[in-house]
């Protein structure tokens with residue numbers, strides 16, 4: 143199955159605890175070429191966990207949208223993928239997460255230890271579902287074991303529709319810089335679409351990395367935190383060479399409306415809302431008031447009190 147054609151090369155990266163339906167709808171509204179759910183455990187989906195089912199809610203405007211699954215057991219990942227595939231345009235497998243809780247089970251970036259296994263995984267999954275299967279990787283386990291090109295070729299040979307690469311190793315976590323040279327090498331070596339990722343925070347960097355690496359698209363994670371409007375900025379910069387800014391608080395109010403629309407539990411708001419207020423005048427005061435609130439209505443009233451617009 144072919145990877146969908148994107149309206150923009152700027153894609154919202156999967157972010158656990160961030161890319162809920164409300165955030166994804168905003169990113170899409172502001173021009174993201176594609177959106178990803180946060181990673182969802184295949185085990186949790188097959189067990190019908192309410193929290194995981196909430197993570198895979200999708201918005202009607204959100205097309206194409208990918209679900210990102212993780213798991214160490216291909217049969218279970220297939221079962222989860224079959225359960226969700228009707229709602230999604232792409233099934234993505236997480237082979238990049240460096241978190242111990244995930245890698246100790248052999249899932250996430252631990253799979254980079256065994257490219258042949260990734261190949262078998264993709265092969266079985268791609269033949270079991272009716273949607274394109276993609277993989278998101280890191281460039282390798284550590285400096286001595288950089289194998290992104292090898293993994294990408296194996297993914298392609300086994301029916302993967304695209305590959306996304308965060309230009310860091312598992313060992314690096316978030317330290318150092320994303321290695322776009324390796325991402326460029328992957329793009330040169332495979333024919334399936336390649337999505338580059340890592341340290342793209344501004345429209346200027348986006349354009350520079352796109353041109354340097356020749357990738358088909360770039361995923362943005364931290365650059366969209368608190369600023370899903372970044373997709374509008376990137377698209378405008380690519381088209382006309384300039385872009386506008388939109389205040390974090392204005393974006394926060396929009397986000398809260400969507401949170402209410404999609405009945406996201408209030409507890410989640412407390413961890414998600416503060417990113418919109420980073421670096422703005424009065425941000426600390428707003429974060430304190432977010433912390434004190436116990437209901438959605440209380441939060442809106444309190445925000446309107448500290449921020450009049």
Ligand SMILES: Cc1cc2nc3c(=O)[nH]c(=O)nc-3n(C[C@H](O)[C@H](O)[C@H](O)COP(=O)(O)O)c2cc1C
Pocket residue numbers: 155156157158159160179180181210236238239278308339340341342361362363364365
């Ligand atoms: C809060 C947060 C949560 C993340 N959760 C996921 C996830 O669920 N799945 C995934 O593949 N990557 C996840 N990532 C990694 C990002 O998708 C991305 O690969 C990484 O942050 C590098 O991109 P950036 O430099 O644009 O932030 C997460 C990153 C952040 C900051």
